[in-house]
Amino acid sequence: MTKVRLFISHFKKIVLFMAIVTAVIVSMNYLYVDDTDEFARYMLHEFYEEEENIDRLYIGTSHVFCGVNPVLLDEINGDNNFNLATGTQQLIASYYLLREADRIHNLDKVYLELYYDCTVGGKGNVHDPSTFPYSWLVLNQMKPSLNKLTYILDLSEPAYYYMSFLPFMRYKEQLFNKEYVARVFQAKQSEIWKNYEYRHITRVDDREYVMKDGEKGFRICDRTPEQGGFFEQKQEEPLDENPITEESLEYLLKITEYCEEQEIDLVWIGYPLSDYQLVRKGEYDNYIRQVSDLAKQYQVPYYDFNLCKREYLDLSQNSCWSDMGHLNTAGAELFTEFLGNFLLAQEAGDAAYQDCFYNSYEEKIHDSQEKIYGLEIVKSQDYERCMPEISEEERGKYVIYKVHPVTNAGVGDVVIKASVEDEDADSDSHSDKKNAIMETIQDGNDTYVVLTAEQDGSLCVEARLKDAEDVTNWARIEL
Amino acid sequence: MTTTSFKFLIFFPIVVMAYYVIPKRFRQIWLLVVSYYFYMSWDAKYGLVLLAVTAVTWLGAIMLEWIDGRITEERRRDHLKKLCVGALGLAVFGALFCCKYIVLVVGISFYTLQSFGYIMDVYRGKAMAERNFLRYALFLSFFPTVVSGPIERSTTLLCQLRCEERTNFRLENIKQGLCMILWGYFLKLVLAERIEFFVNAVYSQSLGGVYAILATMLYAVQIYCDFAGYSTLAMGAGRTLGFALTENFDAPYLASTVSEFWRRWHRSLTGWFRDYIYIPLGGNRKGRVRKYMNIMIVFMISGIWHGDGWKYLIWGGLNGFYQVAGEVLSPVRKKIVRALRLDKMGKVYKVMQVMVTFVLVDFAWLFFRADSTGRALRMARAMITEFKLSVLWDGSLYTLGIKQAEFIFLLLAVALLVAVDWLHYHRRYVLDLMKDWHWTVRTCLYAGLLMSVVIFGVFGVNYDEGTFIYFAF
Numbered sequence: 001m002t003k004v005r006l007f008i009s010h011f012k013k014i015v016l017f018m019a020i021v022t023a024v025i026v027s028m029n030y031l032y033v034d035d036t037d038e039f040a041r042y043m044l045h046e047f048y049e050e051e052e053n054i055d056r057l058y059i060g061t062s063h064v065f066c067g068v069n070p071v072l073l074d075e076i077n078g079d080n081n082f083n084l085a086t087g088t089q090q091l092i093a094s095y096y097l098l099r100e101a102d103r104i105h106n107l108d109k110v111y112l113e114l115y116y117d118c119t120v121g122g123k124g125n126v127h128d129p130s131t132f133p134y135s136w137l138v139l140n141q142m143k144p145s146l147n148k149l150t151y152i153l154d155l156s157e158p159a160y161y162y163m164s165f166l167p168f169m170r171y172k173e174q175l176f177n178k179e180y181v182a183r184v185f186q187a188k189q190s191e192i193w194k195n196y197e198y199r200h201i202t203r204v205d206d207r208e209y210v211m212k213d214g215e216k217g218f219r220i221c222d223r224t225p226e227q228g229g230f231f232e233q234k235q236e237e238p239l240d241e242n243p244i245t246e247e248s249l250e251y252l253l254k255i256t257e258y259c260e261e262q263e264i265d266l267v268w269i270g271y272p273l274s275d276y277q278l279v280r281k282g283e284y285d286n287y288i289r290q291v292s293d294l295a296k297q298y299q300v301p302y303y304d305f306n307l308c309k310r311e312y313l314d315l316s317q318n319s320c321w322s323d324m325g326h327l328n329t330a331g332a333e334l335f336t337e338f339l340g341n342f343l344l345a346q347e348a349g350d351a352a353y354q355d356c357f358y359n360s361y362e363e364k365i366h367d368s369q370e371k372i373y374g375l376e377i378v379k380s381q382d383y384e385r386c387m388p389e390i391s392e393e394e395r396g397k398y399v400i401y402k403v404h405p406v407t408n409a410g411v412g413d414v415v416i417k418a419s420v421e422d423e424d425a426d427s428d429s430h431s432d433k434k435n436a437i438m439e440t441i442q443d444g445n446d447t448y449v450v451l452t453a454e455q456d457g458s459l460c461v462e463a464r465l466k467d468a469e470d471v472t473n474w475a476r477i478e479l
Numbered sequence: 480m481t482t483t484s485f486k487f488l489i490f491f492p493i494v495v496m497a498y499y500v501i502p503k504r505f506r507q508i509w510l511l512v513v514s515y516y517f518y519m520s521w522d523a524k525y526g527l528v529l530l531a532v533t534a535v536t537w538l539g540a541i542m543l544e545w546i547d548g549r550i551t552e553e554r555r556r557d558h559l560k561k562l563c564v565g566a567l568g569l570a571v572f573g574a575l576f577c578c579k580y581i582v583l584v585v586g587i588s589f590y591t592l593q594s595f596g597y598i599m600d601v602y603r604g605k606a607m608a609e610r611n612f613l614r615y616a617l618f619l620s621f622f623p624t625v626v627s628g629p630i631e632r633s634t635t636l637l638c639q640l641r642c643e644e645r646t647n648f649r650l651e652n653i654k655q656g657l658c659m660i661l662w663g664y665f666l667k668l669v670l671a672e673r674i675e676f677f678v679n680a681v682y683s684q685s686l687g688g689v690y691a692i693l694a695t696m697l698y699a700v701q702i703y704c705d706f707a708g709y710s711t712l713a714m715g716a717g718r719t720l721g722f723a724l725t726e727n728f729d730a731p732y733l734a735s736t737v738s739e740f741w742r743r744w745h746r747s748l749t750g751w752f753r754d755y756i757y758i759p760l761g762g763n764r765k766g767r768v769r770k771y772m773n774i775m776i777v778f779m780i781s782g783i784w785h786g787d788g789w790k791y792l793i794w795g796g797l798n799g800f801y802q803v804a805g806e807v808l809s810p811v812r813k814k815i816v817r818a819l820r821l822d823k824m825g826k827v828y829k830v831m832q833v834m835v836t837f838v839l840v841d842f843a844w845l846f847f848r849a850d851s852t853g854r855a856l857r858m859a860r861a862m863i864t865e866f867k868l869s870v871l872w873d874g875s876l877y878t879l880g881i882k883q884a885e886f887i888f889l890l891l892a893v894a895l896l897v898a899v900d901w902l903h904y905h906r907r908y909v910l911d912l913m914k915d916w917h918w919t920v921r922t923c924l925y926a927g928l929l930m931s932v933v934i935f936g937v938f939g940v941n942y943d944e945g946t947f948i949y950f951a952f
Contacts, residue, residue, distance in 0.1 A: 159485045176888065
């Protein structure tokens, strides 16, 4: 009897202790974990709420939730399609989301995105602490399960566990920041957050763009690129010969083996990216080649829709894109319809799409009409080329910008003009200010723009093809 | 591995669980194995140094006991002198060795003192030489104490190791031990680590005025929480395994005099200096002048032990000087008290004494913390020449590592520390008091303490786990 009483006494204490600890953790997570602008929260909630069996699962990055509309696919293939993609989803996340989906549903087909940025370089190393936030945004929304536990243990060294198990611990820098806590608390009081809805509003100049939740993990976005086209202010490193990291390969193999064991049909997919992004990146064929070799090795179908011929799928117009990597709703509709029909044809062994792909991306670009896809404007230190006559001490007085047109046009076929505009200047001196650029130096299609360090205002760059009358691309940089 | 590292959070529960699962006769061997693993996790070769010191002192003690009774008192004194000279030589050798392997200072300083104390106790006949080598090896290498003390005596820890009953499982030991560990983490991770941001910001820029005054006051709290936190952790770990380790701190900042402060601060080291240096030098038995000299010698040695810079010598010297001056000026003080008709038993007088003692001790900490003596003197001067009270409310205080809300939190945490120390000072221990409280209140307090460490503690992947201040000594 005494032993029973002792046991009950200890049990009560343990229960109370655990209840307090849990209550504090839940409260801290509520106050500090900012998932108020997180699409994965809405998507995974809908996933867990899904009552009907999911037949076809689409996993990958934001390209998937922006480009694949499962409701349209339902109409095309008559199955239940679901989009389980999350922002910058690495293959470790894809693997555990696949397992989680397969735990709840009887999956028939899985379409895995292979995006170079999440499988090569820094983001390709799934165990690199700088990439943990991409996993945490998935883990934050996963329900407690063995998959979630294994994912946490697998993701990092033990030293990082506390941040995976206790999400609020990632926000320690905000511990005493009252404004932050108030903002998160207020955002979580909104009906949108409480009802698991998603709204993201972006303001560009006077226009307002809204991204919102569609159905089954699809994100609606009606934004189109600014007039003047794409431009970026940083340089890209081209892809190496075999760029996929060991860590990504490990999880790619795990996904493949898992699907084989569970008798799930797996398809690897390269989702459409804008030509601006791929041409600017450079050597995309290296990536395609490596994935194709792997696909052959593991006997998995692999389709990269960036190789698609324009007569089958034409996404070359900027009006299909919300930004350089993501389709907008109009583009998604075009692509989803094509994808649905294409996959059905492949399953049926239909030869309708036999000739729809180029052999390489280079071939596709070469075969395309000459175009300036966008601009890349970066600061340059190439004083030797632009100002060989000045001493090293004098270099501080000048700033050089390199304007690189991202294009398939031949060398010398692009014309670039640059000018400086001073918004504060009065109307009389405006023209002087506009032509205040010291020098421009042409190097192939690239142009180097030399400015004095004191110059203020905006650098305006315009580009057109040599034979074209109108300027097709322009950009403005605040100096 | 340190006690605040993630590895320790895995290591310790495994040690405890295995300890109580395996048969009793293997428990001390298990502790010895894990203690060496813990110590050698810094570097495997350190284990060899520890083993060598253990073997030499174990054999030495047995030999000492063997020759005891076979020699005259005169020869015995001669032997003692040789022993002291030998120990000094060993210390010099150790110091030279440590120049190459600075981290070794960590272990050598604490377990060397412990082994030396054991030899002296055997020599004086206060303790019997331990015949069981493994038990003696555990006495020196016991993982909670091996890195930073407390410096245990043969009459305390070694005696407990001889008593097998100690290794029996008692739930009360586990509960109290875990509670102590939590409080240790609170002191170290919540208070000491957070205060460090401000102290480092002020001292690295050698700021003066209110900044320097506040930083030096907070440094007194930081070094206390840092070392008392470690000691409490060690005591908690020891208690969990069934051993009662020496309490290293006894509400030192509530002391009324500097000599009382030193009876309450780092008690195991102060006691060691008293028993093995101050008393052999003659203590207070050879007249006033010798007593004052002995105090100065002990505190100068203590300063040197803490580090090789002048600043440590000045710090030790200042603490010795305070005590000598306190005794010399005692008649003058008494006259002033009588003239001012102060009630020596009154609370106001007591509070004043505590405050004056804190200011004196804290002024000495200024030298201890500053990068050099020159910087310490510059900061001391700047405390007066750059004194501006306005920094307390113009917001500039909150640009030095900790924000306003953090400051308020720190004040509350320090208030909690003072309350616990006040109870301790009056021999009312929180753990004992809590026994009478309702279990729901106790459970809430345990959970609250755990969560406050988790939420407010400074730790994690970017946290340098090896930064206990006393690791450097």
